[in-house]
Amino acid sequence: MSAPFHFVRTPIDAGLLRATLADPACGGYAAFEGWVRDHNEGQRVRHLEYEAYESLAVREAERIIAEAVARFGVSHAACAHRVGDLAVGELAVWVGVSAPHRDEAFRACRYIIDEIKHRLPIWKKEHYQNGDSGWVNCERCAAPAHDHEPGHARLATRS
Amino acid sequence: MSAPLYGLVLTGGRSTRMGQDKAALRVNGRTQLEHALALLAPHVARAFVSVRADQRADPLRAGFEQIEDGRAGLGPIAGILAAQERYPDSAWLVLACDLPLLDAATLEFLLRARAPERLATAYRSSHDHLPEPLCAVYEPASHAALAAYVAGGRNCPRKFLMGADVHLLDEPNPRALDNTNTPEEYAAAMSMMGEAASAPSRRVTVQYFALLREQAGLGTESLVTAARTPRELYAELAHRYPFTLDPAVLRVAINSEFGDWSAPLSDGDAIVFIPPVAGG
Numbered sequence: 001m002s003a004p005f006h007f008v009r010t011p012i013d014a015g016l017l018r019a020t021l022a023d024p025a026c027g028g029y030a031a032f033e034g035w036v037r038d039h040n041e042g043q044r045v046r047h048l049e050y051e052a053y054e055s056l057a058v059r060e061a062e063r064i065i066a067e068a069v070a071r072f073g074v075s076h077a078a079c080a081h082r083v084g085d086l087a088v089g090e091l092a093v094w095v096g097v098s099a100p101h102r103d104e105a106f107r108a109c110r111y112i113i114d115e116i117k118h119r120l121p122i123w124k125k126e127h128y129q130n131g132d133s134g135w136v137n138c139e140r141c142a143a144p145a146h147d148h149e150p151g152h153a154r155l156a157t158r159s
Numbered sequence: 160m161s162a163p164l165y166g167l168v169l170t171g172g173r174s175t176r177m178g179q180d181k182a183a184l185r186v187n188g189r190t191q192l193e194h195a196l197a198l199l200a201p202h203v204a205r206a207f208v209s210v211r212a213d214q215r216a217d218p219l220r221a222g223f224e225q226i227e228d229g230r231a232g233l234g235p236i237a238g239i240l241a242a243q244e245r246y247p248d249s250a251w252l253v254l255a256c257d258l259p260l261l262d263a264a265t266l267e268f269l270l271r272a273r274a275p276e277r278l279a280t281a282y283r284s285s286h287d288h289l290p291e292p293l294c295a296v297y298e299p300a301s302h303a304a305l306a307a308y309v310a311g312g313r314n315c316p317r318k319f320l321m322g323a324d325v326h327l328l329d330e331p332n333p334r335a336l337d338n339t340n341t342p343e344e345y346a347a348a349m350s351m352m353g354e355a356a357s358a359p360s361r362r363v364t365v366q367y368f369a370l371l372r373e374q375a376g377l378g379t380e381s382l383v384t385a386a387r388t389p390r391e392l393y394a395e396l397a398h399r400y401p402f403t404l405d406p407a408v409l410r411v412a413i414n415s416e417f418g419d420w421s422a423p424l425s426d427g428d429a430i431v432f433i434p435p436v437a438g439g
Contacts, residue, residue, distance in 0.1 A: 034439050051369050052438070053431055055415045081438060093439050113439060121412070121431075122438030123369035135370045137435035138404065 005061035005079045007054055012080050012091045021076040021098040028102035030109040034093040036086050040136070044129035048086045053121035057081075064115040072108040074099035079112060081122060161275035162250040162299050166199035166206035168192060169238045169293060170220060170256045171228050176340045177257075183219050184345060186259040187352070192219060195254045198266055203252055209238030233314045235293060240309065243302040250275070255293035257338045259348045264360060264383040265335040268399070269296065274326035278304060281320055285333035290325060292316035294336055331399055332385060360385045361426040365396070369434050375400045389413065390420040393432055408435055 014033065021029060036048050065077045077097045086092055095112045099105040127133045170182040170192055177184070182192040189197075192208065199206045208223045215225060226245055230237035235255070242251050252270070254261070265282075273280045273296050281295035293316070297305070301323070308319050330336060339345040366379045375396070386392035389411040396402065410433040411418050424430070 050438070051372075053366070053368050053412070053433065056412050056417070056431070057438075059415065060417075117439035118436070120436060120438045121368070121433050122436055123434060124437040125369070135434065136437035138370045138437075 003062075004065045004077060005058055005081075007052060007058070007083050008080050009082070009084050012082060012094050014091065014094050014096075017078055017080055017094055018096055020078055021096050023075050023098055025100060026075050026098040027100055028105040029096065029098045030102065030105040031094065031096040032109050032113045033091055034113070036088050036090050036092055038088045040126055043126070043132070045088065046127050046129050047088065048092070048127070049125040050081070050083045050086065050092065051123045051125070052081070052083050054083075057120045057122055060119050060121070061116060064112055064119065067115070068097070068108040068111045071111065072099070072104040074104050074108040077108055077112060079116060081116070081120070083122075161273070162248060164203050164252055164270075164296070165242070165246055165249040166196075166203035166252045166254070167209050167226065167238065167242045168195040168199065168206070168254050168256050169209045169235045171209055171211045171214065171238055172235070172257075177342060177345065180219070181339070182256040184257075184259075184339075186349075190219060191256050191259060192223075194259065195256050195261070196223065198261060198263060199252060199254060201263075202266060202270055204249075207242060209242065230309075233309065234316075236305065236309060236314045236316045236319070239297060239316065240302070240305060243297070243299070243305070247302060248299055250299060251297045253293060253295055253297060255338060257340065258294060258336060259339060259345070260332075260334050260337050260351060261294060262332060262335055262360060262383075262385065264385065265294070265330060265332050267383060268331050269294065269328065272326065272328050277326045278323045279320060280326040280328070282330050282336060283327045284336065285330050290317055290320035290327060291336050292320050293338075295320070329398060331395060361424055361428075363392070363424060363427070364429045365392070366429065366431045368431065370404065371402065371432055371434055374402050384424075386424060388421045388424060389418065389430055389432075392424065392430060396432075404434055406432075409433055 038045050068077050074097050079095045081093045095109050097105045097109045124136045125133055126136060174181045184191050186194045196206055207226045208220050209228055210220050210225050212227055214220050226242050228237040228241040239253055275298055278301035279295055279297045282291045284291050304323055339348050360383050362383050364381045367375045372378055384392055386395050393406050411420055412431040412433060414429050
């Protein structure tokens with residue numbers, strides 16, 4: 001079987017990935033596709049950029065998939081994630097699971113996508129129609145920027 | 160294209176308050192002069208010792224290439240001018256000989272930030288925020304301004320830098336430029352070094368992603384740090400770069416595995432600070 005998780009720089013071929021999970025002992029197959037949406041939090045999204053710390057992300061994703069297989073007793077599971085620039089409507093992430101029965105396939109698929117979102121070092125930069133851009137989940141926990149001169153100590157008083 | 164870099168250690172001071180030759184005081188088993196020259200060596204094509212005429216034959220100074228400062232009574236600025244006159248096409252990395260806490264990381268950071276199109280690159284003192292003239296790079300173009308300044312009857316290199324087109328940086332290590340003019344200051348520095356000796360500096364690689372990559376302005380760097388843990392390293396880097404993310408929202412990875420903020424750093428470690436993620 002091919003690697004259970006990989007990063008992809010070109011459009012994800014879900015049909016090809018689905019075929020890697022085929023197994024005569026499996027009666028159920030569940031998949032999740034994450035697509036690039038044209039809006040987020042009131043902003044019109046023009047395109048997205050995904051960046052990943054790939055060596056750690058691959059290890060962590062393989063752990064997640066192994067957890068899902070062990071916890072739900074599914075037969076096969078796989079996941080692919082895009083990095084680089086993506087247009088609205090493109091497939092950003094794909095998760096597929098095959099199992100003897102549908103219930104464990106659904107649950108394992110849900111588990112994998114939820115854990116992937118929370119645990120993998122992957123970042124998403126949204127570029128908006130109005131020309132702004134921002135790293136999702138990073139901008140709101142940031143203090144307002146004062147100046148960008150190198151050496152300016154903003155966090156120096158924290159330890 | 161930047162000018163070739165030569166090094167100059169200033170040893171012509173009278174050491175009046177110290178009561179003995181500061182260049183000969185010992186730091187980590189060698190003289191302060193040797194300490195300064197060793198720090199310069201990896202960065203400069205040639206290194207010189209700035210001396211007064213009556214110090215030329217002094218055994219401590221005799222073994223090194225010397226540049227005599229010909230203007231008695233002017234202080235360190237005379238040494239800088241004399242070096243520029245001897246090699247006008249070189250830039251000069253100038254160091255005082257009484258900086259026992261100066262570390263490789265501080266010099267490395269200064270040289271990485273060097274702005275050859277300005278007259279000089281120097282640190283802002285962590286004590287009074289004024290320029291530190293005696294751990295600085297003077298570009299060839301600074302010579303005319305410096306000579307005019309001295310011709311005008313002034314000789315304070317700090318005030319010269321305050322009025323000149325100088326690239327100023329914050330010190331990555333706020334004690335690195337503490338100078339030692341008195342026996343008490345020297346004793347305090349030696350005591351600090353005793354503490355530092357149990358936590359020597361190490362070379363680590365830091366890789367930046369997403370918002371941190373944009374704020375650092377680079378994807379990866381190798382640096383020498385005295386930080387003992389990822390927490391101390393992030394605090395040091397946040398001093399250098401305009402990071403907006405509080406460490407409380409970050410995770411840290413050491414050698415491609417999630418790690419602990421208080422894990423001891425080792426030489427050769429690869430560190431990644433992980434901003435809030437948004438995959439899927």
